[in-house]
Amino acid sequence: MTLPQMHTLEILGVNPPLRMKELAQKMGVTTGTLTVQVDRLERSGMVRRRPHHDDRRSILVELTDAGQEMFQGHHSLHEQLTRDITAQLSDQERDTLTELLTRLNNEF
DSSP, X not given: OOXXXXXXXXXXXTSSOEEHHHHHHHHTSOHHHHHHHHHHHHHTTSEEEEEOSSOTTOEXXXXXXXXXXXXXXXXXXXXXXXXXXXXXXXXXXHHHHHHHXXXXXXXX
């Protein structure tokens, strides 16, 4: 699993099924670049494409059960790393860090 592939799974793991264009925008890549990523992830059984029910021209991308499992494992690892990193912070420092990261995250 490459870093860009894992990034794709992360975005799909926290969002409902996305159109290819929406996913590409969230990743900051072109739809052409994304197509290559999604092709590889689809071949490995991590994602599936399906037609959009309201827009026949659009294709939705979503995690498969295997993709969801991979996302959950990776997400759990991030949560544990965050706990480990912040364990030595005071409650006030942790609150400040949370506030700053939330503000940064809202910008993206």
